[in-house]
Amino acid sequence: MNWNLFNYPMNPPSASNFAAEHDALFYAIVGQALFFGLLTFALILWFAVKFKKGSKADRSSPQYENARMEFWWVLIPTLLGLATFFWSTKLFVDMRTPPKNAKEIFVVGKQWMWHVQHPDGVRENNTLHVPVDTDIKITMISQDVIHAFYIPAFRVQFMTVPGRYTQMWFRPTRVGKYHLFCNMYCGTQHSEMGGSVIVMSKRDYADWLAQHGQVRENLTAAQTGEKLFNKIGCGNCHGAQDLIPRGPSLRGLFGTTRETGDGRRWVADESYIRESIMRPAEKVTKGYGVTMPSYDKTFSEEDIMNLIAYIKAGAGQSIPTSTIAAAMPGIEVRDATGKAGLNSNEMQFKSERADATPTRRGKAPAVGALAVEKGDQQ
Amino acid sequence: MEHFHTNPELNYLTNGHSLRSWLLTEDHKRIAMLYLMSVTFFFFIGGLAAAGVRYELMSPAGNMMESETYNKLFTAHGTVMVFLFLLVAIPAVLGNFLLPLMIGARDLAFPRLNLLSWYLYMAAGTCITLAMLGGGADTGWTFYTPYSSMYSNSNVSLTLLGVFLGGFSSITTGMNFVVTTHKMRAPGMTWFRLPLFVWGHYATGVIMLLGTPVVAITLLCVIFERTFQLPIYSPELGGDPVLFQHMFWFYSHPAVYIMILPAFGVISEIMTAFSRKRVFGYHMIAFSSLAIAFLGFLVWGHHMFVSSQSMYQSVIFSLITFLLAVPSAIKVWNWTATMYKGNVVLSGPMIYGIGFQGLFLVGGLTGPFLASYGNDVHLSATYFVVAHFHYVMVGGSIMGFLAGLHFWWPKMTGRLYNDTIAKWNAMLVFVGFNLTFFPQFIVGWMGMPRRYHYYYFAPEFTPYHILSTMGSSILGIGFAVPAFYLIHSLFKGEKAGDNPWNAHGLEWNTSSPPPTENFRYKVIVTDDVYDYDPVAEHENDMLAAGGKA
Numbered sequence: 001m002n003w004n005l006f007n008y009p010m011n012p013p014s015a016s017n018f019a020a021e022h023d024a025l026f027y028a029i030v031g032q033a034l035f036f037g038l039l040t041f042a043l044i045l046w047f048a049v050k051f052k053k054g055s056k057a058d059r060s061s062p063q064y065e066n067a068r069m070e071f072w073w074v075l076i077p078t079l080l081g082l083a084t085f086f087w088s089t090k091l092f093v094d095m096r097t098p099p100k101n102a103k104e105i106f107v108v109g110k111q112w113m114w115h116v117q118h119p120d121g122v123r124e125n126n127t128l129h130v131p132v133d134t135d136i137k138i139t140m141i142s143q144d145v146i147h148a149f150y151i152p153a154f155r156v157q158f159m160t161v162p163g164r165y166t167q168m169w170f171r172p173t174r175v176g177k178y179h180l181f182c183n184m185y186c187g188t189q190h191s192e193m194g195g196s197v198i199v200m201s202k203r204d205y206a207d208w209l210a211q212h213g214q215v216r217e218n219l220t221a222a223q224t225g226e227k228l229f230n231k232i233g234c235g236n237c238h239g240a241q242d243l244i245p246r247g248p249s250l251r252g253l254f255g256t257t258r259e260t261g262d263g264r265r266w267v268a269d270e271s272y273i274r275e276s277i278m279r280p281a282e283k284v285t286k287g288y289g290v291t292m293p294s295y296d297k298t299f300s301e302e303d304i305m306n307l308i309a310y311i312k313a314g315a316g317q318s319i320p321t322s323t324i325a326a327a328m329p330g331i332e333v334r335d336a337t338g339k340a341g342l343n344s345n346e347m348q349f350k351s352e353r354a355d356a357t358p359t360r361r362g363k364a365p366a367v368g369a370l371a372v373e374k375g376d377q378q
Numbered sequence: 379m380e381h382f383h384t385n386p387e388l389n390y391l392t393n394g395h396s397l398r399s400w401l402l403t404e405d406h407k408r409i410a411m412l413y414l415m416s417v418t419f420f421f422f423i424g425g426l427a428a429a430g431v432r433y434e435l436m437s438p439a440g441n442m443m444e445s446e447t448y449n450k451l452f453t454a455h456g457t458v459m460v461f462l463f464l465l466v467a468i469p470a471v472l473g474n475f476l477l478p479l480m481i482g483a484r485d486l487a488f489p490r491l492n493l494l495s496w497y498l499y500m501a502a503g504t505c506i507t508l509a510m511l512g513g514g515a516d517t518g519w520t521f522y523t524p525y526s527s528m529y530s531n532s533n534v535s536l537t538l539l540g541v542f543l544g545g546f547s548s549i550t551t552g553m554n555f556v557v558t559t560h561k562m563r564a565p566g567m568t569w570f571r572l573p574l575f576v577w578g579h580y581a582t583g584v585i586m587l588l589g590t591p592v593v594a595i596t597l598l599c600v601i602f603e604r605t606f607q608l609p610i611y612s613p614e615l616g617g618d619p620v621l622f623q624h625m626f627w628f629y630s631h632p633a634v635y636i637m638i639l640p641a642f643g644v645i646s647e648i649m650t651a652f653s654r655k656r657v658f659g660y661h662m663i664a665f666s667s668l669a670i671a672f673l674g675f676l677v678w679g680h681h682m683f684v685s686s687q688s689m690y691q692s693v694i695f696s697l698i699t700f701l702l703a704v705p706s707a708i709k710v711w712n713w714t715a716t717m718y719k720g721n722v723v724l725s726g727p728m729i730y731g732i733g734f735q736g737l738f739l740v741g742g743l744t745g746p747f748l749a750s751y752g753n754d755v756h757l758s759a760t761y762f763v764v765a766h767f768h769y770v771m772v773g774g775s776i777m778g779f780l781a782g783l784h785f786w787w788p789k790m791t792g793r794l795y796n797d798t799i800a801k802w803n804a805m806l807v808f809v810g811f812n813l814t815f816f817p818q819f820i821v822g823w824m825g826m827p828r829r830y831h832y833y834y835f836a837p838e839f840t841p842y843h844i845l846s847t848m849g850s851s852i853l854g855i856g857f858a859v860p861a862f863y864l865i866h867s868l869f870k871g872e873k874a875g876d877n878p879w880n881a882h883g884l885e886w887n888t889s890s891p892p893p894t895e896n897f898r899y900k901v902i903v904t905d906d907v908y909d910y911d912p913v914a915e916h917e918n919d920m921l922a923a924g925g926k927a
Binding site: 008009010011012021022025026029032033036037040041043044045047048051052053054057058059060062063064065066069070073074077078081082084085087088089090091092093095096111144145146148150152153155156157158159161162163164166179181182183184185186187188189190191192194279 | 445446449516517518520522523524525528529530612613614616618619620653654655656657658659660661662683684685686689692693696697700701703704707708710711712713714715717718719720721722723724732735736739740743744746747749750751752753755756758759760820823824825827828829830831832833835836838841912913915916919923
């Protein structure tokens with residue numbers, strides 16, 4: 001279906017599990033639109049010529065109402081619309097339901113860059129490296145205004161909203177380099193808030209993780225969260241057991257159902273934990289008072305993601321390993337000291353590794369410099 | 379102006395020449411003329427901004443301006459075109475002028491409110507223009523929070539104040555239409571003898587009344603948050619950023635029906651008048667207007683499929699959006715059936731009307747791509763959306779406005795313009811428009827996000843932008859030409875006479891231009907709406923042709 005008029009591409013590349021079905025639906029609607037559009041406009045032009053004033057066409061017994069005809073041309077578009085609706089609903093529900101065992105990547109959007117954090121601690125800006133044929137779940141949030149994380153080649157996009165986690169998932173199917181855009185107007189450099197998604201073979205991805213893992217402290221997200229947990233002293237109130245009246249234990253908290261004092265129930269998911277850190281007085285667990293201070297201005301979004309990763313991992317005294325990394329083929333588990341235990345052969349990183357950051361801004365500010373950035377903005 | 383016996387020599391234009399008689403007039407026809415001048419001015423401003431945007435996008439790295447300027451430019455284009463032109467053009471110019479004439483009334487129900495609505499509109503225009511002159515706003519016409527309320531350092535508040543005032547202008551106009559349609563009809567003018575133009579404006583008035591207050595308070599809240607840090611939308615203060623999108627689109631989706639329903643009314647009139655035949659399925663067209671007005675309030679969530687609203691919410695909104703396509707389809711097919719077995723006169727307004735149908739078909743048929751959210755996840759906020767709503771807004775609303783202006787120009791001014799130039803110009807607009815916006819479907823499908831200043835990292839988008847800019851130059855000429863020949867007709871045009879198109883309807887039964895009190899006799903309606911007789915007309919044509927032979 002690529003009618004190439006000028007020897008220029010007319011389609012986005014198809015590189016994910018959604019692309020095939022998405023394009024099939026798209027071209028099905030193209031067919032519908034062409035059929036009805038051409039039919040109707042041809043009829044209009046034909047009648048305009050055939051029944052031109054003074055032409056010799058038959059004009060006997062004109063009709064001004066015809067209930068049967070009207071009924072049909074209400075029914076047919078309604079049925080076609082409903083068929084399209086059900087098909088697109090199936091696709092949409094697929095897109096919005098991440099598989100259980102997907103590899104999770106965190107993304108923070110901020111003016112005007114994407115900050116990406118892989119579960120084993122590797123971080124990158126404006127570039128997203130993903131392994132091919134792997135389910136990837138992106139959990140994202142914005143640091144300031146609304147952005148939208150948009151990868152045309154994968155046919156996925158979702159907004160990143162400040163103060164709320166959003167998620168999307170995909171499974172890349174073709175190795176290559178694709179556009180990454182911000183698709184929600186977010187200020188001056190909106191058009192340059194983007195970069196590349198680089199899909200690599202699993203082997204290359206493992207090598208890439210190994211090389212980039214050296215860039216920063218070699219800690220998994222959960223381990224970074226643990227450090228922060230201890231530094232702030234969360235454990236003073238959230239200990240190994242529930243400390244009434246100070247605070248409930250966070251061990252094994254993730255995914256359980258929590259009850260507040262007034263009997264409402266909540267599942268302790270990412271958003272619940274984030275809210276409990278930022279605004280602890282909102283949903284106070286039954287049996288406790290409002291004693292916890294708000295950490296709204298203390299933590300960056302990245303800090304909170306790390307804390308959540310720690311709580312997810314059980315909030316025990318030490319994190320064994322990143323379970324997600326363990327599930328990645330070709331990657332050995334790291335030990336608790338954080339040393340990467342990757343396959344020892346030093347394979348050269350083969351995939352194209354251009355730093356695809358398109359901005360002209362030079363170096364992006366460090367993540368810790370957010371407060372300063374905000375001060376500049378206001 | 380309560381005297382019912384003006385000099386028969388005088389019409390509404392010649393009845394008083396002082397500036398005061400224009401600026402303090404309560405005559406709906408003069409107010410329509412005031413509106414016509416002001417919307418034309420703002421259309422020119424918005425068009426200049428659009429030209430700037432298009433020429434800047436010709437090259438991937440831009441070469442005329444900085445990103446900040448570009449952002450302010452497309453914001454100016456959107457704000458001016460939506461709030462100062464599209465929402466106002468057909469209802470306030472043609473609707474104000476024709477609604478009382480069509481139902482046999484002397485004036486609208488609230489003439490002074492009508493004058494107030496123009497002053498409010500001018501205040502809105504002044505605020506938005508001042509904001510632009512003082513550096514402009516850079517939020518896009520949708521003013522999404524928290525960018526607009528906490529982050530933007532531009533003249534957002536003044537622009538929002540302008541939009542807020544424009545909302546009151548819209549409310550008064552809508553109330554006038556609703557009350558006038560209910561209470562001011564001449565004896566014998568039953569609901570099903572109303573021209574479809576009136577039905578369209580009645581539905582529009584209902585939307586204006588119910589929707590506009592919501593957007594007014596929404597935008598006022600943005601001003602409050604910007605000014606007093608009231609926690610409404612910004613999560614930093616404890617607000618909800620997506621709340622703004624819900625409240626904004628609750629009005630702004632129905633708003634697109636404020637722009638297109640009056641155009642439907644105009645096209646219904648033109649199709650029936652130039653087919654010399656009663657419109658096909660009168661009741662269906664009338665009720666489909668009301669159905670659109672009702673359903674239009676239930677689909678705002680289709681602007682937010684990727685904005686963190688729940689999946690189940692999206693399901694409902696997608697379903698209702700598909701249902702909404704049906705009444706629009708009914709209208710187009712009814713117009714097509716109207717031409718069948720008619721005596722089609724291909725005059726200037728009719729060519730504009732046929733052009734409208736071609737463009738509105740494309741605009742309408744690209745709706746399902748976006749209504750099916752499986753596709754919308756990819757297409758949302760790309761140039762595909764830009765192309766879709768320009769086909770509906772420009773191809774629908776502006777083509778409808780031009781068609782209506784050409785159709786009723788002889789009635790408004792008493793002069794005939796050059797019909798041949800009008801026909802060719804209609805085709806020029808049609809061609810230029812398609813060349814401008816069709817490439818944008820392709821580039822949007824390829825993934826070009828809207829509101830992008832640079833795309834040097836994606837050079838494959840370039841040829842489509844070049845095509846689009848070429849088309850926009852043609853389109854600009856097509857929009858400029860009518861100004862010349864219409865103004866020329868004011869001074870040199872032939873006298874039009876009461877009914878130059880030989881059309882059926884109360885507005886054609888009074889003189890052109892109409893007198894201040896609209897009718898010099900007591901109006902009593904006895905005949906049916908669109909009482910044409912295509913068979914008899916055709917026989918007469920044949921006889922005339924036979925007589926010549």
